[in-house]
Amino acid sequence: xxxxxxxxxxxxxxxxxxxxxxxxxxxxxxxxxxxxTLLIGFGVLFLVSLDVKLPNPTDGITALVALIxxxxx
Amino acid sequence: xxxxFKRKKSRSKDSPGRxxxxxxxxxxxxxxxxxxxxxxxxxxxVDTLRSRYIENTHSKELRCRIFYFxxxxxxxxxxxxxxxxxxxxxxKPSGGNVVINQIVQIDESKITDQFCDIVEAIxxxxxxxxxxxxxxxxxxxxxxxxxxxxxxxxxxxxxxGPREGFTESMMQNLSLIRRRALTPDLKxxxxxxxxxxxxxxxxxxxxxxxxxxxxDELNSRLEKIDIDAVLDSNYxxxxxxxxxxxxxxxVGYTERPDVVLGKLMEGRIAVFVDGSxxxxxxxxxxIENFQSSEDYYMHxxxxxxxxxxxxxxxxxxxxxxxxxxxxxxxxxxxFPLQLFIxxxxxxxxxxxxAAIEALVMLIVFDILRETGARMPSxxxxxxxxxxxxxxxxxxxxxxxxxxxxxxxxxxxxxxxxLVPKLNTSSMIIRVVLLLFSSMFGFFGYMVGISFFVxxxxxxxSFGVPQIMLSRKLKYQNVKDSFMRAPWWQMINRPRFxxxxxxxxxxxxxxx
Amino acid sequence: xxxxxxxxxxxxxLLTMFFFGSTGVxxxxxxxxxxSWLAFLMAAAIAFPFMLMYSRLCRLxxxxxxxxxxxxxxxxxxxxxxxxxxxxYCLHLCSLVMRNFSEYIQVCTMPETPQLxxxxxxxxxxxxxxxxxxxxxxxxxxLMLPLIVAVVILTVLFALNRMDFSRLLPIARHDLxxxxxxxxxxxxxxxxxxxxxVCAFSGSSETEKPYKPYIAAFFVATALMLTITLRxxxxxxxxxxxALNFPSYVAVKIIQIGEVISRIEGSISMNxxxxxxxxCSVCLLAAAKGIAYLFGLREHKxxxxxLGLLVVALSxxxxxxxxxxxxxxxxxxxxxxxxxxxxxxxxxILAEFKHRKESKAQxxxxxxx
Numbered sequence: 001x002x003x004x005x006x007x008x009x010x011x012x013x014x015x016x017x018x019x020x021x022x023x024x025x026x027x028x029x030x031x032x033x034x035x036x037t038l039l040i041g042f043g044v045l046f047l048v049s050l051d052v053k054l055p056n057p058t059d060g061i062t063a064l065v066a067l068i069x070x071x072x073x
Numbered sequence: 074x075x076x077x078f079k080r081k082k083s084r085s086k087d088s089p090g091r092x093x094x095x096x097x098x099x100x101x102x103x104x105x106x107x108x109x110x111x112x113x114x115x116x117x118x119v120d121t122l123r124s125r126y127i128e129n130t131h132s133k134e135l136r137c138r139i140f141y142f143x144x145x146x147x148x149x150x151x152x153x154x155x156x157x158x159x160x161x162x163x164x165k166p167s168g169g170n171v172v173i174n175q176i177v178q179i180d181e182s183k184i185t186d187q188f189c190d191i192v193e194a195i196x197x198x199x200x201x202x203x204x205x206x207x208x209x210x211x212x213x214x215x216x217x218x219x220x221x222x223x224x225x226x227x228x229x230x231x232x233x234g235p236r237e238g239f240t241e242s243m244m245q246n247l248s249l250i251r252r253r254a255l256t257p258d259l260k261x262x263x264x265x266x267x268x269x270x271x272x273x274x275x276x277x278x279x280x281x282x283x284x285x286x287x288x289d290e291l292n293s294r295l296e297k298i299d300i301d302a303v304l305d306s307n308y309x310x311x312x313x314x315x316x317x318x319x320x321x322x323x324v325g326y327t328e329r330p331d332v333v334l335g336k337l338m339e340g341r342i343a344v345f346v347d348g349s350x351x352x353x354x355x356x357x358x359x360i361e362n363f364q365s366s367e368d369y370y371m372h373x374x375x376x377x378x379x380x381x382x383x384x385x386x387x388x389x390x391x392x393x394x395x396x397x398x399x400x401x402x403x404x405x406x407x408f409p410l411q412l413f414i415x416x417x418x419x420x421x422x423x424x425x426x427a428a429i430e431a432l433v434m435l436i437v438f439d440i441l442r443e444t445g446a447r448m449p450s451x452x453x454x455x456x457x458x459x460x461x462x463x464x465x466x467x468x469x470x471x472x473x474x475x476x477x478x479x480x481x482x483x484x485x486x487x488x489x490x491l492v493p494k495l496n497t498s499s500m501i502i503r504v505v506l507l508l509f510s511s512m513f514g515f516f517g518y519m520v521g522i523s524f525f526v527x528x529x530x531x532x533x534s535f536g537v538p539q540i541m542l543s544r545k546l547k548y549q550n551v552k553d554s555f556m557r558a559p560w561w562q563m564i565n566r567p568r569f570x571x572x573x574x575x576x577x578x579x580x581x582x583x584x
Numbered sequence: 585x586x587x588x589x590x591x592x593x594x595x596x597x598l599l600t601m602f603f604f605g606s607t608g609v610x611x612x613x614x615x616x617x618x619x620s621w622l623a624f625l626m627a628a629a630i631a632f633p634f635m636l637m638y639s640r641l642c643r644l645x646x647x648x649x650x651x652x653x654x655x656x657x658x659x660x661x662x663x664x665x666x667x668x669x670x671x672x673y674c675l676h677l678c679s680l681v682m683r684n685f686s687e688y689i690q691v692c693t694m695p696e697t698p699q700l701x702x703x704x705x706x707x708x709x710x711x712x713x714x715x716x717x718x719x720x721x722x723x724x725x726x727l728m729l730p731l732i733v734a735v736v737i738l739t740v741l742f743a744l745n746r747m748d749f750s751r752l753l754p755i756a757r758h759d760l761x762x763x764x765x766x767x768x769x770x771x772x773x774x775x776x777x778x779x780x781x782v783c784a785f786s787g788s789s790e791t792e793k794p795y796k797p798y799i800a801a802f803f804v805a806t807a808l809m810l811t812i813t814l815r816x817x818x819x820x821x822x823x824x825x826x827a828l829n830f831p832s833y834v835a836v837k838i839i840q841i842g843e844v845i846s847r848i849e850g851s852i853s854m855n856x857x858x859x860x861x862x863x864c865s866v867c868l869l870a871a872a873k874g875i876a877y878l879f880g881l882r883e884h885k886x887x888x889x890x891l892g893l894l895v896v897a898l899s900x901x902x903x904x905x906x907x908x909x910x911x912x913x914x915x916x917x918x919x920x921x922x923x924x925x926x927x928x929x930x931x932x933i934l935a936e937f938k939h940r941k942e943s944k945a946q947x948x949x950x951x952x953x
Binding site: 003006007010011014018022026027029030032033034035037038040041042044045048049054055056057058061062064065068069 | 676698700701704875879880881883886887889890891893894896897898900901902903904908912915918919
């Protein structure tokens with residue numbers, strides 16, 4: 001619970017102090033990249049703080065490597 | 074969030090507080106009566122304005138009236154050198170020029186036809202002379218206001234060295250500087266700032282060695298200032314800051330002429346404000362926070378040790394509470410065993426957690442310090458006994474605070490007094506580092522240190538970065554920073570000045 | 585906008601801190617027990633030609649960033665693919681380093697603190713550093729590296745009464761195969777991660793002769809890590825060294841001088857946070873520049889905050905626990921090959937061809953004129 005609140009607070013602070021003062025001078029491309037990275041990060045952190053199990057990129061990488069070198073992983 | 078630490082864009086706003094006196098913007102007329110009437114309109118409720126009507130005994134056409142403010146003029150000058158010559162002169166009146174050149178015996182005289190010039194001159198202590206039939210008035214210099222005597226400033230005392238300090242009169246301050254640099258290379262440019270107060274400001278620099286970029290930057294920023302009152306150099310510095318939200322100083326302040334001249338000789342610029350003895354010097358390097366003019370008048374070993382001591386003191390004053398909390402709360406295995414037992418027994422009986430206790434003690438110490446600065450000296454000794462012995466001892470005995478904490482905070486407080494210029498920054502950084510350490514221990518402390526080092530490295534002062542790490546660890550670059558090399562080794566000036574050579578040969582009689 | 589540049593000295597210090605990054609806390613590979621320092625030296629020898637290769641790349645095209653070079657050599661589509669792969673690598677590496685450090689902090693010093701606030705806090709420092717620009721990063725590393733070196737030397741001096749040279753014996757007992765295997769680990773991590781540094785700082789280093797800073801940094805970093813390995817081996821001995829997850833932490837725990845200086849591992853190990861911040865900031869800068877290049881944005885500084893938080897998010901999901909983190913190292917050896925060996929060598933070979941073509945095209949013109 002505490003961690004969820006911390007995550008929400010951090011994202012709110014970032015939007016208030018880092019986005020709103022400067023967004024006027026950005027191109028739409030800047031804003032798009034900003035919001036996409038923000039939302040992906042927020043989604044993942046929010047779900048992690050609620051103890052939801054998310055897919056692990058390490059498993060994917062290990063599977064890929066196991067195709068070439070079956071003895072590893 | 075870090076945009077807070079960047080420079081704000083200047084917002085355009087209406088020019089504040091121009092007193093809307095229409096007659097002040099006007100031009101003189103040829104009629105004496107009309108001019109007098111306009112003057113009375115401008116200075117309607119100002120009872121200290123005096124005036125005197127003068128007629129020449131030889132020629133009936135020379136009729137004049139003088140205006141002056143009581144208290145700021147030298148009455149003898151007015152009587153002997155303005156009124157008397159005007160009354161008994163035999164010259165033919167044909168214009169203000171004749172009046173100045175042949176009749177009135179005053180050193181600085183100016184002719185003007187604008188009422189705003191007249192207002193500015195007369196409020197500063199000049200006398201204005203209106204002549205019948207002329208549409209120009211004559212401004213005569215009769216200034217005589219009382220100023221404080223030239224005394225040593227309280228907070229910049231030295232053991233050995235000059236003891237003059239600046240006063241509130243800009244003319245007197247400029248004279249103290251002018252006397253020490255007998256060269257026309259010392260330029261002094263006047264400016265007027267403040268739309269209501271019309272404060273005189275003077276920018277001084279040595280023409281051949283000044284940092285041109287900083288000078289241009291300063292001039293352009295001074296142009297942009299649009300405030301109604303400038304009472305002190307701090308107003309100017311806050312309006313022209315590079316990093317408006319940073320707690321670190323970006324300009325230097327001093328009240329001593331020898332310090333100002335030393336800085337001028339290094340290629341810096343000094344800004345004098347009329348009405349304040351504090352002079353602003355820029356560009357300002359971070360290492361100047363730790364320098365004192367006394368360093369140059371004492372032996373260089375002493376000066377070097379003193380400088381290193383100041384740097385260590387600054388590090389201590391920001392780190393000690395944070396380190397104590399992080400060791401006490403997270404890494405208590407670091408204490409030696411005996412110390413650990415005694416600290417633990419002391420801490421056990423205190424109700425508050427260590428971080429809160431430290432914060433409370435810091436606040437109490439700041440209160441004591443502020444009180445000590447403001448109270449009259451008569452109750453000073455009583456308060457020190459009360460504060461130190463009674464309250465401190467009683468608080469520890471009543472188990473409100475633990476004895477180690479008192480020691481820590483006392484150490485913090487004493488070391489903070491060693492570096493007064495960084496007082497603001499150390500108050501803030503100390504608390505922030507304390508908070509970080511109480512949350513994350515040593516890790517928090519290290520990240521906090523990294524944070525503040527990054528912030529300090531970002532600071533610039535009028536285009537010059539405040540910390541310039543040199544390319545090579547050359548002696549030239551450190552010999553006036555955390556140590557002070559003897560004068561026979563200081564051949565070159567700091568890097569940002571224009572003319573690098575300070576001494577032609579390795580100075581003195583050493584070969 | 586004035587192009588920000590690193591001076592030679594700043595390149596040396598920043599690159600040294602980058603190499604030292606997570607090796608300070610994780611230690612070099614210890615599969616071969618008391619010969620791990622020899623294996624490390626072998627790794628350094630193997631990695632040295634790569635340093636020369638990267639310096640040569642910088643020398644050939646000093647004004648172009650690595651991404652622009654990739655695009656000019658491989659065409660628009662090929663260039664974008666390479667940049668995308670490198671950006672993913674930098675992001676992933678940043679999250680791996682973050683996770684390394686937060687696991688280290690949790691396991692060793694603060695077991696009760698949840699990892700997410702620690703990572704967020706560290707990311708705060710990293711993002712502020714990167715946002716301040718390249719020059720500030722350089723100056724910061726010049727100030728911080730002496731601190732780290734001083735701490736390492738201090739621990740060696742303090743540990744002299746606990747170090748035993750006989751723990752290094754017998755030297756070279758293990759056969760070449762297992763030593764080479766162990767050396768391979770050290771080559772991939774940390775040396776060949778220099779590709780990240782090149783991505784971040786190519787085109788903004790001030791020197792025309794990049795050989796000196798790269799090689800100097802290589803030697804300083806090697807010396808530092810060798811010192812740490814030797815110290816750990818001489819204090820702990822081969823078997824303990826092999827069994828531990830964080831050997832340098834335990835080694836410093838043992839230091840004791842008189843009654844006063846004992847159990848100083850809490851403060852000593854925190855210095856390694858500084859090198860972690862340096863490594864993360866370089867990786868983050870490279871990733872930000874990659875993303876800015878991919879989407880055609882002028883500036884990379886705007887979205888540093890969301891990117892940093894994305895890295896924190898990635899580092900929370902990338903490992904389930906500490907054991908997976910240590911098992912991943914074996915996979916990492918294979919996984920990082922395309923990013924740190926194949927792509928850079930390919931770019932270098934193509935760059936050499938192109939440079940040769942260009943200089944041949946120039947010389948006939950010169951002889952004519």
